Amino acid sequence: MRVKRLAFVAAFGLLAAGCGGSDAGNEAEEEESAAPTVAEEVSFPEGSTMAELNEAGALSVGTKYDQPGFGLLNPTTDTPEGFDVEIAYLIAAALGIPEDGVTFTESVSANREPFIQNDSVDIVVATYTINDTRKELVSFAGPYYVAGQDIMVAAGNPEGITGPDDLAGKTVCSVEGSTPAETIRTTYPEVNLVTTDVYSKCADQLKNGEVVAVTTDNVILTAFVATDPESFELVGNPFTEEPYGIGLALDDDDFRDFINDVLEDAYESGAWAEAYDNTVGAITGTEAPEPPSVDRYTS
Ligand code: GLU
Numbered sequence: 001m002r003v004k005r006l007a008f009v010a011a012f013g014l015l016a017a018g019c020g021g022s023d024a025g026n027e028a029e030e031e032e033s034a035a036p037t038v039a040e041e042v043s044f045p046e047g048s049t050m051a052e053l054n055e056a057g058a059l060s061v062g063t064k065y066d067q068p069g070f071g072l073l074n075p076t077t078d079t080p081e082g083f084d085v086e087i088a089y090l091i092a093a094a095l096g097i098p099e100d101g102v103t104f105t106e107s108v109s110a111n112r113e114p115f116i117q118n119d120s121v122d123i124v125v126a127t128y129t130i131n132d133t134r135k136e137l138v139s140f141a142g143p144y145y146v147a148g149q150d151i152m153v154a155a156g157n158p159e160g161i162t163g164p165d166d167l168a169g170k171t172v173c174s175v176e177g178s179t180p181a182e183t184i185r186t187t188y189p190e191v192n193l194v195t196t197d198v199y200s201k202c203a204d205q206l207k208n209g210e211v212v213a214v215t216t217d218n219v220i221l222t223a224f225v226a227t228d229p230e231s232f233e234l235v236g237n238p239f240t241e242e243p244y245g246i247g248l249a250l251d252d253d254d255f256r257d258f259i260n261d262v263l264e265d266a267y268e269s270g271a272w273a274e275a276y277d278n279t280v281g282a283i284t285g286t287e288a289p290e291p292p293s294v295d296r297y298t299s
Pocket residue numbers: 109126127128129175177178179180216217242
């Protein structure tokens with residue numbers, strides 16, 4: 001049986017206190033959505049991560065707290081909301097764990113690998129690009145979404161920026177420990193890159209005129225623009241591919257395969273599209289795209 005609940009989609013800049021980012025008001029859009037059905041009478045191989053988590057009735061998840069649409073802390077409930085959060089709930093439900101058994105920890109870009117490696121969290125669902133460097137430290141299920149690096153500028157695009165080549169000699173903000181920061185360092189070294197720990201601070205710097213652009217994944221930037229269109233504009237010319245995976249302990253292949261199965265079931269049942277529509281889609285006004293194929297061999 002699917003349990004009805006009210007999801008408060010933080011569509012208008014409900015950014016966590018201290019994270020800055022938007023002054024566009026605090027209205028939450030109330031939407032009805034269905035919590036994922038919690039699996040009953042599931043049995044998992046003895047000694048598997050799935051069995052351990054199921055027995056504990058608890059799943060610990062690292063996610064973002066300042067990214068509208070993906071993971072944004074609702075200060076009223078003290079719980080993050082967004083697409084990544086919904087993906088975590090789907091995984092928990094398949095493990096037989098209800099939403100109140102899921103605990104979230106803010107995982108900024110730079111602490112995702114360490115949090116998995118030192119067991120601070122069971123999984124990371126945090127706009128987390130699957131790549132070879134990270135795959136040496138953690139394993140990934142997915143991808144469950146494919147973004148691309150883009151650029152956000154001040155509304156009206158006063159510098160006329162059309163792509164990364166136009167950023168040469170300009171001061172641009174991104175986040176430490178992110179693939180977009182790494183891409184700028186390695187491929188566009190003429191850019192004067194400044195980094196911080198979270199994207200909402202980059203958005204603040206753009207608003208204050210301290211930087212001329214923010215660079216990260218298009219879908220993250222689109223949500224910032226949607227929450228404050230008077231301040232921001234998306235260039236809309238993605239120049240990398242960023243497949244989002246669910247980070248888990250290195251070489252826990254059974255757990256990775258289990259999560260891949262959960263994703264495929266959610267693609268099939270429409271639960272994935274519903275999660276997108278209620279979160280990213282509600283903020284950006286976009287329809288759920290075709291889900292990417294789950295890549296269980298290389299991730
Ligand atoms: N997807 C990119 C990454 O994993 C950028 C977004 C982020 O920093 O969370 O590094």
